[in-house]
Amino acid sequence: MEHLIYGVEDRPPRFFTTLLLSLQHLLAALGGIIAVPLVFGGALKLPADQIVALVNAALLGSGVVTIIQCRGVGPVGIRLPCVMGTSFAFVGAGISVGLEHGVPGILGSSLVGSLVMIVGSFFMPVIRRFFPHTVTSVVVTMIGLSLTPVAVDWAAGGVGSAGYGSVANLAVAVFVLFLVIGFVQWGKGMISASAVVLGIVCGYLLCLAMDWIDFTQVRQAAWFAIPQPLHFGMSFPLSGVVAMSIAFLVTIVETTGTFMALGAATRTPIPGKRLASGMLCDGVGSAFAALMSSPPVSTFAQNVGVVSLTGVASRHVVMLTGVMLLLAGLFPVLGALVVTIPQPVLGGAGLMMFAMIVCAGVRMLSSSEQSRRSTLIIAVSLGCGLAVTVRPDLLAKMPAFIREVFGSGITVGALVAVALNLVLPGRELEVHEEVAA
Structure with missing residues (x-):
């Protein structure tokens, strides 16, 4: 998008407009939020009622923290359009803890581990200086490149599905993709602004006509449920606390990159103080989520693509x-209805959204200093990040600690870029620290 239809502080003129625009953020995030508790439930072989409790708590926790992150409460919250949700960055550590200590061990370790992010938030003005323009450009690009394979898997029907890559799945995904392109390019006003949700709705109606929609989950879902704090209880195994703390350290790097990408998408400077407020919300939000019996939360990068x-x-x-997510936690039938959207429909829209993040990164890279040094930083960091993204089995024989820290292409690309910027002569520093938030 060459210009913003609505800036960070703008309010759409009508509630229905706001509702429609909010819905596309919900559709982009809901699958990821629900997936994490489902993965935990499957890996730990939890009974159905406990999995439902995890899902409801994740939705409610994500909704509350999203509201705080966007609105801001004192020093907490970056006050940008951030959707918060349960993060796959914690899945590896969470499952390893859960297999030995159960869900109470995951939640207790998450509560203590969130202190890493809370304490780390006070050092963000210093950390921000390690993310000058070239490094930030690499991270933004890696976010888009890392998310794109996710959209491709959705478009193909979902990893492990019997019809993965079938002509029908790909045709539906391409249909939605073309619709989104058409709405963005030729739509005016609300049509263009709500291109994602319109494309998904049209794709959903097509799948409904093809009898692809299974409403079993909707019929089985409860109409109303209040997630109970400390529903599973808590335990604090030392090994679990260490594992989750490492996961939070990795998440600090990824979330920093996501905030930078969001700053680029919203045309908003992200000085260290503003970054600290966002990171503090991530940490406090994860502590709140643990108390509400939900896995930890972090800022969702895919919603940067919607912006x-x-x-x-x-x-x-x-x-x-955020209010919608909260309601989905209180009214599980609403979340179940959204989950009926076929993955190829989400894939068609997701491919466009995530590719837009890549484009934003490429634009930032093109405006970086044109020198042999910056070219070297960009080339090596992108290459290392992509190596992990496209060949995740590369680290399969490494120790668990190495897999945990370097399992994400975003983290690898960011760490390599930061390291090269520090090591190579002519170090580039962030000089805009005093720009007002």
């Missing part, structure tokens, strides 16, 4: 998305 594609950067729009 980049639609030009809607209003934090008030995403605040309403």
